[in-house]
Amino acid sequence: MRDYPQPIDLRKIRVYPLAERESLSQVDRMLVDPGQKPCECDAVALHEIQQCARKIEAARKAGASVMLLYGAHLVKNGAMRIVNRLVELGWLTHLATNGAGTIHDWELAYLGRTEESVKKNVATGTFGTWEETGRVIPLALMAGALRSEGYGRSLGRFICEDGLTLPAPASLEESLRAEPAHPLAPARAELLQAMLVHKLPAGRMEVRHPWKETSILAQAFRHNVPLTVHPGIGYDIITAHPMFNGAAIGRAAGMDFGMFGAAVDRLDGGVVMSVGSAIMAPQVFEKSTSCVNNLRRQAGRGILHDHTIYVVDVQDGGGWDWSKGEPPKTNPAYYLRFCKSFSRMGGAMRYAQCDNVAFLHNLLCVLEEG
Numbered sequence: 078m079r080d081y082p083q084p085i086d087l088r089k090i091r092v093y094p095l096a097e098r099e100s101l102s103q104v105d106r107m108l109v110d111p112g113q114k115p116c117e118c119d120a121v122a123l124h125e126i127q128q129c130a131r132k133i134e135a136a137r138k139a140g141a142s143v144m145l146l147y148g149a150h151l152v153k154n155g156a157m158r159i160v161n162r163l164v165e166l167g168w169l170t171h172l173a174t175n176g177a178g179t180i181h182d183w184e185l186a187y188l189g190r191t192e193e194s195v196k197k198n199v200a201t202g203t204f205g206t207w208e209e210t211g212r213v214i215p216l217a218l219m220a221g222a223l224r225s226e227g228y229g230r231s232l233g234r235f236i237c238e239d240g241l242t243l244p245a246p247a248s249l250e251e252s253l254r255a256e257p258a259h260p261l262a263p264a265r266a267e268l269l270q271a272m273l274v275h276k277l278p279a280g281r282m283e284v285r286h287p288w289k290e291t292s293i294l295a296q297a298f299r300h301n302v303p304l305t306v307h308p309g310i311g312y313d314i315i316t317a318h319p320m321f322n323g324a325a326i327g328r329a330a331g332m333d334f335g336m337f338g339a340a341v342d343r344l345d346g347g348v349v350m351s352v353g354s355a356i357m358a359p360q361v362f363e364k365s366t367s368c369v370n371n372l373r374r375q376a377g378r379g380i381l382h383d384h385t386i387y388v389v390d391v392q393d394g395g396g397w398d399w400s401k402g403e404p405p406k407t408n409p410a411y412y413l414r415f416c417k418s419f420s421r422m423g424g425a426m427r428y429a430q431c432d433n434v435a436f437l438h439n440l441l442c443v444l445e446e447g
Contacts, residue, residue, distance in 0.1 A: 088319045092208040100190035102181075104288050107155035111162045115438035122431040123439065125387065129427075130443040132348045132385050133168055141347030141384075142170050142340045146358035147433070149177035152185070152293070153192060156434045159441055161296040168444055171340035172229075172297055173333075175357040176308030179232055179294060180315065184210060186236050186292040187284065204314070211318025213284055217241060218329040219271060219322070222264035227332030228306035233298030236286045245279040246272055267325050275320060303340065305333035307361045338365045341381065342373075349386045351419060353433040359418030366422050384424035388416055389436045399428045 118126065136143050145160065151174075163169045184191040187209065198204035205211075214232060220241045221231020235241055249269040253262055271277065289295045297304035308330055310316065310323050341362070351358040370380040388399075395410025403420050404410045411417060420426045429436060 087317070087321055090206060090317055090319055092206045092211060092318055093203065095184070095188055095207040095209045098190075098193055098203075098207055100184075100188075101192040101194065102153055102185075102190065104185045104189045104191075104291055107153070108158055108291060109155045109434055109438065111159045111438065111441055115442055116432065116435040118431055118435050118439055122429050122436065125427055125429040125431075126436060126439045127443055129348065129350070129385075129387050130440055133440075133444065136347045137168065137170075139346045140343075141345060142343040142349075143168060143347055144171045144173065144340055144344070144349045145169050146173045146349065146351045146354050146362065147178060148352070148354035148357070149175060149181055150353050151433050151437075152178055152181040154432075154434045156437055157182070157185075157291045157293050159434065159437050160293050161291075162441055163437070163444075164293075164296055164300050164302050166444070169302060170343075171337070172293065172302065172304040173337055173358070173361070174229075174293075174304070174306060175354065176306060176313035176315070179228070179306050179308075180210060180214070180313060182292050182294050183214060183232060183236065186286040186289045186295060187213075189288050205317040207314070208318075209284075211315045212320050214315050215318075215320050215322050215325055216243075216271070216277075216282070219264065219268040219325050222325065222328055222332075223261060223268065225261070225332070226329075227336060228308070228326075228329035229294060229304035229333055230298060231329060232306075233292075233294040233304060235284070236289050236292050236295040237298050239286055239289075240282045240284040242281050243268075243272060243277060243279050263324065264328060267322055271320060271322065303336050305337045306330060307333065307337070307357050334361070334365065337361060338368050341365045341369045344381055344384045346383045347385075349384065349419075350389065351386065351415065352389045352436060353391075355390065355415040359415050363418050363422060381423055386419045386422060386424060386426040387429060388419050388426065389429045389431055389433055390415060391430065391432060393430055394428045399426060 133143050181191045195204055217232045217235035218228055246269055249265045252265050294304060366381055373380055394416055395413045397404045397410035399416055399420055416428055
């Protein structure tokens with residue numbers, strides 16, 4: 078019988094100080110001031126923005142969810158202060174992003190720089206191999222798991238509080254012996270293992286975040302607005318680090334999926350904005366909607382209804398008028414996941430071909446004008 082191949086040993090990955098990386102984006106050059114005049118949109122996009130604002134106003138009056146699902150480019154394009162302003166004013170009740178969205182957010186809050194040359198650094202084996210990014214994010218999630226917090230809240234707290242406090246290994250060992258079947262036992266074991274293997278001392282771990290005011294994660298935590306994170310194993314650069322722990326990532330993301338569902342369950346009459354997220358947003362939303370409808374039917378409640386979905390991307394939507402419904406399989410537009418999945422989710426789906434920052438900036442201005 079042929080020998081089964083062995084996986085590569087990620088514990089042997091050599092990592093480098095984040096400050097040594099040639100970063101392509103700097104926070105002071107990329108931030109868009111929400112007080113400035115927004116970039117102009119074409120008449121079609123502006124009409125959708127105005128209608129979206131009216132729907133958001135109605136949703137907030139009715140106590141329904143207003144969800145912003147965004148991709149990492151929203152952060153790299155400098156829209157953090159615009160999103161934070163929408164959070165501060167109470168227009169958004171739930172935010173969701175992918176793993177990359179949090180990595181860029183954290184690096185900017187910590188170092189003021191983010192993004193690297195993928196092509197150049199893959200060739201040298203240095204893409205994503207950055208000590209601080211791959212160490213503190215998993216640690217923040219492992220510490221947050223002991224409070225039953227998911228990915229977004231754990232990392233948002235870490236940024237706001239400039240670090241965390243690690244428990245004594247002896248206390249984790251005692252808890253595991255006394256309560257081996259406790260729901261938190263796996264999280265306690267993972268943190269204990271990380272502390273012992275990587276020789277992490279108990280007590281306060283201080284990590285300053287000089288640019289925390291720009292962080293969406295931090296401001297969502299500060300205003301107690303759920304921000305859920307939906308990563309994929311192997312998708313994000315924190316995989317390329319000796320401290321990578323798939324179980325810890327999965328646990329945090331699993332908690333966040335449940336929180337995402339809670340927002341979907343309050344979406345009757347509400348609004349979903351999927352801005353620049355071609356994969357995460359439609360995939361997570363469709364599974365969560367199915368879960369919510371499953372639970373509602375068991376409880377004798379009606380399925381999700383009367384919600385409006387705004388999908389925003391720079392692509393042309395396949396040249397298809399999505400207000401007419403889903404195209405046939407013979408049409409290439411059928412294979413645009415970010416449109417097709419949302420068009421199947423009930424309610425009304427609107428597609429706006431627009432720059433993601435321009436859409437949200439103009440939306441903020443319409444909402445502030447009232």
